[in-house]
Amino acid sequence: MVNYSYQPIENQHENMKTSWFKPKIDPKLLKNLMKRRDGPGWLNTILYFATLFFTGYIAYLSWGRWWAIPAFFVYGTVYAFANGRWHEYGHRSVFKTRKLNDFFYEISCFIAYFEPVSWRWSHTHHHSRTIHQGIDYEIQVPRPSNLVDLFLIDLFGIKRVYFEFKKIFFHSLGIMTPVALDCVPENQRNRMIWTSRIFMAIKIIVIIWALILGSFLPIMFVVLPQLYGSPILQLTTMLQHGGLKADSWDHRESTRTFLVNPIHGWLLYFNMQYHIEHHLFPQVPFYNLPKLHEAIKDQLPAPNNGFVDGLLEMIPAIIKQSKDPNYYYPKKIPT
Numbered sequence: 001m002v003n004y005s006y007q008p009i010e011n012q013h014e015n016m017k018t019s020w021f022k023p024k025i026d027p028k029l030l031k032n033l034m035k036r037r038d039g040p041g042w043l044n045t046i047l048y049f050a051t052l053f054f055t056g057y058i059a060y061l062s063w064g065r066w067w068a069i070p071a072f073f074v075y076g077t078v079y080a081f082a083n084g085r086w087h088e089y090g091h092r093s094v095f096k097t098r099k100l101n102d103f104f105y106e107i108s109c110f111i112a113y114f115e116p117v118s119w120r121w122s123h124t125h126h127h128s129r130t131i132h133q134g135i136d137y138e139i140q141v142p143r144p145s146n147l148v149d150l151f152l153i154d155l156f157g158i159k160r161v162y163f164e165f166k167k168i169f170f171h172s173l174g175i176m177t178p179v180a181l182d183c184v185p186e187n188q189r190n191r192m193i194w195t196s197r198i199f200m201a202i203k204i205i206v207i208i209w210a211l212i213l214g215s216f217l218p219i220m221f222v223v224l225p226q227l228y229g230s231p232i233l234q235l236t237t238m239l240q241h242g243g244l245k246a247d248s249w250d251h252r253e254s255t256r257t258f259l260v261n262p263i264h265g266w267l268l269y270f271n272m273q274y275h276i277e278h279h280l281f282p283q284v285p286f287y288n289l290p291k292l293h294e295a296i297k298d299q300l301p302a303p304n305n306g307f308v309d310g311l312l313e314m315i316p317a318i319i320k321q322s323k324d325p326n327y328y329y330p331k332k333i334p335t
Contacts, residue, residue, distance in 0.1 A: 019249065020249055021249065021250040021252065021280075022280065023280060023296040023299040025296055029295060030281065030284075033284050033288040033291060033292050033295075034284055034285075036096045037285075037287075040286075041094035041285075042095075044266065044270070044287075045104060048085065048268070051078055052079060055075040056075050056221060058071050059072045059074070059221075060221075072220065072228065072229075073228065073229065075225065076224075076225040076226075076227075076228045076230075077232050077233065077268075078268065079225035080112075080229040080232075080233040081269060082107075083237065084233070084237070084269045085108040086105055086108035086112050086114055086116070086119070088272070089101050089102070089104045089105035089108055090105050090109075090116075090120050091283075093283065093284070094285065094286065105120075106195075110202070111226075113160075113161050113164045113165065113226050115167065115171060116195055117189075117195055118167070118171065118177075118184050121185070121188070122138065123138065125137060125182070125183050130241070130255065131241050131246045131247070132246070132247050133246050137179045137183065141238060141318060143246060143321055143326075144322050144324075144325040145318045145319075145321045145322045145325075147319065150238070155230065155235070156228065156230050156231065157226050157230035157234060160234075161227060169200065171192055171193055172197045172199070180192065203222075206218050206219065206223055235311060236264070236307070239258055239304075239310045239311070241254055241255055242256075242314045243313065243318045243321065243329045244317070250333070251276050251279040252300055255275050256310060256313075256314070256331075257274050257275055257276045257277065257293065257300065257301075258275075258303055258305075258309070258310035259304065259305055259306060264307065266286075270286040271289045271290065274289035274292070274293050277289050277300075280296070301333060302332070
């Protein structure tokens with residue numbers, strides 16, 4: 001979800017078309033689907049954090065034993081999926097109240113190594129410029145694709161965490177990055193600077209705490225999970241747009257819906273596997289996306305039937321894009 005090479009503002013497209021494809025749907029049904037309820041949001045949030053603490057406790061018990069590797073991988077995977085959670089809290093669609101959404105958004109951003117102010121605004125741009133090269137700051141698979149970066153270095157989040165940390169560091173010093181200059185309103189930049197400083201301070205405190213204890217555990221639990229726990233998350237987020245058409249004004253060409261099991265999709269990923277539906281109607285809460293899918297699926301490409309099926313479609317397309325940046329996997333659009 002990250003474009004690591006920020007483009008100078010002067011290189012951005014000047015004429016932005018704004019008429020995206022919208023499917024036909026009964027307005028009354030859509031209005032009902034957009035209604036927010038606290039119950040589903042609380043259920044998912046409580047179960048996610050309970051899973052995070054439970055897997056963390058198991059990982060703690062495993063420290064120094066052979067099964068620490070699988071235990072920390074499971075914990076790290078759950079931890080890393082906060083990367084998907086900030087997204088829905090950021091849309092303020094999980095709960096009815098703004099304060100609840102913002103509270104969990106801030107927590108999820110900290111876990112995911114994202115500065116909350118700049119990411120809220122850059123994500124707004126992502127929805128209006130989806131996979132438009134040079135102007136969408138959240139392109140995870142650039143053209144031409146670098147296979148070493150995608151499937152080795154950043155499979156473990158190394159490049160993503162480095163660039164996010166770099167952004168936060170610069171912002172904490174009051175230095176504006178291109179994404180901040182382009183996306184963040186001037187009246188929000190001071191808040192961005194202070195949230196970056198708080199982020200840096202907490203990470204430094206955790207490292208000092210580890211040094212005082214003479215233990216690597218605090219770093220394993222707070223600093224490093226976005227690295228060692230990233231593989232499944234990275235492949236999942238790549239599936240959103242990877243290998244598909246760029247510079248299109250039809251989300252059905254640039255975005256992928258893929259079906260996964262409830263633990264992967266509902267618990268960890270807030271149903272963002274229904275990604276075409278989300279981009280078409282971002283105001284629809286995660287718990288209503290399956291219903292939205294059923295209502296408009298006859299106007300959408302058939303979803304990939306599983307995580308592996310999506311990867312088998314995406315990975316060959318990305319390999320081809322490493323040689324031919326103009327290539328994309330052509331989704332079958334209903335006529």
